[in-house]
Amino acid sequence: MIEIKDLLGKFSKLLVSGEVKKGAIRDVLQKTIGIDIKSEDIKIKNNTIYLNIRPIYKNEIFLKQEKIFLALKESLGEKIPKDIR
16 A cells, blocks of 8 residues: 555655755846845746746846856756746
């Protein structure tokens, strides 16, 4: 018989990988733009990064979007989100 902890173990790996991605996104944005974003303000859904920040910061991110994605690719590998909103 399969135990519940074994079934839920698969989901814990997904949660950890989401937190790792958020941490990498925070680090890249800190280095590239110079702003500190809380983990709660970053959402990843359907391979898109959603940021809950002021519009002036979003404009700066959109201007440096190519540089941000290159840095994310270096830190996370090939499985990076494809868009920032």
